[in-house]
Amino acid sequence: MAKIDSAFFDINSLEVFARQGTPIHTIDPRAKAVTTFFFIITVVSFDKYEISGLLPFLVYPVLLAVIGNIPSDYLIKKIILVAPFAFFIGILNPFFDRAPMLDLGFMTISGGWISFLSILLRFILTVSAALILIATSGFREVCLALEKLKSPRIFSIQLLFLYRYLFVLINEARRLIRARQLRSFNGRGMGLTVAGSMIGHLLVRTLNRARRIHLAMMCRGFDGEIRILRTLRFTMRDACFILGWILIFLFLRFNNLPRMMGTLFTGHFS
Amino acid sequence: MHMADALLSPVVGGVMWAASAGTLVYCSKKITSAMDELKTPLMGVLGAFIFAAQMINFTIPGTGSSGHLGGGMILAILLGPNAAFLVMASILTVQALFFADGGLLALGCNMFNLGVFPCFIAYPLIYKTILGDSGDYKRITAASILSVITALQLGSLGVVMETSLSGITELPLSSFAFVMQPIHLAIGLIEGIVTAVVIQFIIKVEPDILNNYNLTAPSRHRSRKPLFISLLVVTLFTGGFLSWYASSNPDGLEWSITKVTGQEELHVVKNNRVHSFLSQIQEKIAFLPEYGFKNSGAEETAENRRTGTAISGILGGIITIALVFLAGFFLKKRTHTETS
Numbered sequence: 001m002a003k004i005d006s007a008f009f010d011i012n013s014l015e016v017f018a019r020q021g022t023p024i025h026t027i028d029p030r031a032k033a034v035t036t037f038f039f040i041i042t043v044v045s046f047d048k049y050e051i052s053g054l055l056p057f058l059v060y061p062v063l064l065a066v067i068g069n070i071p072s073d074y075l076i077k078k079i080i081l082v083a084p085f086a087f088f089i090g091i092l093n094p095f096f097d098r099a100p101m102l103d104l105g106f107m108t109i110s111g112g113w114i115s116f117l118s119i120l121l122r123f124i125l126t127v128s129a130a131l132i133l134i135a136t137s138g139f140r141e142v143c144l145a146l147e148k149l150k151s152p153r154i155f156s157i158q159l160l161f162l163y164r165y166l167f168v169l170i171n172e173a174r175r176l177i178r179a180r181q182l183r184s185f186n187g188r189g190m191g192l193t194v195a196g197s198m199i200g201h202l203l204v205r206t207l208n209r210a211r212r213i214h215l216a217m218m219c220r221g222f223d224g225e226i227r228i229l230r231t232l233r234f235t236m237r238d239a240c241f242i243l244g245w246i247l248i249f250l251f252l253r254f255n256n257l258p259r260m261m262g263t264l265f266t267g268h269f270s
Numbered sequence: 271m272h273m274a275d276a277l278l279s280p281v282v283g284g285v286m287w288a289a290s291a292g293t294l295v296y297c298s299k300k301i302t303s304a305m306d307e308l309k310t311p312l313m314g315v316l317g318a319f320i321f322a323a324q325m326i327n328f329t330i331p332g333t334g335s336s337g338h339l340g341g342g343m344i345l346a347i348l349l350g351p352n353a354a355f356l357v358m359a360s361i362l363t364v365q366a367l368f369f370a371d372g373g374l375l376a377l378g379c380n381m382f383n384l385g386v387f388p389c390f391i392a393y394p395l396i397y398k399t400i401l402g403d404s405g406d407y408k409r410i411t412a413a414s415i416l417s418v419i420t421a422l423q424l425g426s427l428g429v430v431m432e433t434s435l436s437g438i439t440e441l442p443l444s445s446f447a448f449v450m451q452p453i454h455l456a457i458g459l460i461e462g463i464v465t466a467v468v469i470q471f472i473i474k475v476e477p478d479i480l481n482n483y484n485l486t487a488p489s490r491h492r493s494r495k496p497l498f499i500s501l502l503v504v505t506l507f508t509g510g511f512l513s514w515y516a517s518s519n520p521d522g523l524e525w526s527i528t529k530v531t532g533q534e535e536l537h538v539v540k541n542n543r544v545h546s547f548l549s550q551i552q553e554k555i556a557f558l559p560e561y562g563f564k565n566s567g568a569e570e571t572a573e574n575r576r577t578g579t580a581i582s583g584i585l586g587g588i589i590t591i592a593l594v595f596l597a598g599f600f601l602k603k604r605t606h607t608e609t610s
Binding site: 036040041043048051052055056058081085090095096097112115119120122126127129130134151152154158159162163164170172173174187194196198201202203204207209213256257258260261262265266 | 272274275276277278279280283284294295298299301302310311312313314315316317318319321322323325326327328329330339356357359360361363364366367368369370371373374375433437438439440441442446463464467468470471472475476585586587589590591594595597598601602
């Protein structure tokens with residue numbers, strides 16, 4: 001629970017980061033969403049043994065995080081927090097793929113280690129790109145962008161509602177949990193039946209809340225249609241942002257920059 | 271068991287995205303047409319409820335560890351499949367965006383594994399069938415446990431299939447499934463029991479909730495269209511690609527089979543076949559085909575040349591990282607001095 005608890009505190013900090021006015025923040029969230037998606041697809045389209053070709057892609061998250069003023073220690077902490085799944089599946093690669101792949105002269109590295117490193121690199125790139133998207137835009141704006149990008153309306157409304165009541169219900173759950181902890185000695189009452197009725201109570205309260213929200217909405221003239229105030233404006237600058245990054249990604253996809261640089265250096269020194 | 275972007279290939283990710291997006295659009299249409307206004311706040315608040323409910327954990331008897339509610343089946347029971355899928359999809363989106371749990375590309379896979387399976391297979395086919403019209407506690411328990419276990423088994427099988435079809439990991443399909451399925455059997459059992467306890471509590475306290483809030487009208491013939499549509503999309507995509515490849519290039523396939531059967535272990539062979547097969551398909555259809563380096567790698571088979579390119583690759587890689595972070599560092603310094 002401590003983990004979930006701290007994760008929700010992190011939502012707050014993400015929203016705080018999103019309320020800045022850096023050049024990255026002022027770019028239309030649609031532009032950022034499209035660019036992020038293109039970035040992720042380009043990254044995962046690499047061959048599974050690719051490492052050097054993936055490295056230049058670090059430029060996107062690093063640049064955005066720096067200009068967007070997102071603290072790097074926060075990003076790193078987040079990435080490590082969610083790493084286990086990809087890590088534990090990837091770490092098995094070295095055991096199954098033992099074919100020598102890279103000969104450095106003094107040691108040989110198997111294909112499994114290379115593909116494992118590649119998975120980790122992909123993981124860092126994709127996760128940081130998605131986090132930066134939210135941290136430089138805010139949740140509401142991303143929902144608006146989703147709606148503008150033709151996702152079903154009811155889905156973006158659902159997302160907005162979910163997000164709005166997330167904090168309320170989490171605090172409610174936190175109070176329930178604290179009450180149980182205060183009354184529990186030697187782990188009594190921490191079992192399934194108590195937890196089950198707590199969840200049930202939370203659900204009943206939730207439904208009552210939904211009724212009140214509904215009533216309040218009706219009082220304010222709700223007719224089944226939610227109108228979202230649209231404040232997005234797509235400018236030339238946003239188009240340049242998308243186009244520029246896509247060109248960079250394509251260039252990096254088809255040209256292995258590190259290897260070119262490396263040959264340049266080894267060519268000179270050998 | 272959220273799927274991660276790092277383990278996905280664009281083809282698998284794209285196909286699953288198409289399938290889930292199709293289901294999402296279908297469910298949205300279905301709900302909007304049958305909408306009474308109470309549903310809008312109710313669905314949103316219930317989505318938030320699942321997050322909050324996951325914080326309430328309990329000790330699992332005999333093990334000392336603790337578990338918590340998963341939520342997919344509760345949503346299906348409370349809201350009916352269409353609305354439940356939508357709520358589940360929104361939960362997964364928030365998880366992907368805020369907690370980086372799963373990823374943007376993997377979102378399609380996760381919606382399919384955790385949304386379509388419980389809402390459109392386990393709930394209508396197992397929960398409804400077992401429960402029938404009765405509100406008997408024992409039946410509710412049996413129906414909840416069995417349906418949750420089925421949903422989780424299918425979901426984890428989905429993760430296994432998506433991972434091995436992507437071919438980023440070397441993990442053989444059989445051993446991956448051998449690890450994943452039993453774990454999710456245990457998780458499913460526990461989650462099924464919690465689901466049953468919660469549903470029984472609701473029946474005891476406010477029995478009308480279950481009848482009033484089921485958003486799909488309780489008709490006898492429940493539509494399984496969304497399931498069929500999404501399954502159809504997946505089959506068409508994979509089937510289309512596979513057959514297209516097989517017909518246009520039969521000897522390429524044979525070649526890869528004979529090539530890999532020369533290797534040591536059987537399960538690795540099986541796996542490699544799937545991988546080489548899929549990666550060749552992927553090369554064909556990927557909109558970013560492999561250029562330059564692959565070709566040059568295939569031509570220069572001499573040992574020293576390979577060592578040479580390897581070393582220059584590593585050296586160049588280190589230089590790149592250094593450059594990127596140096597640039598970031600200086601940029602940061604500059605923005606700091608500007609603002610302060």
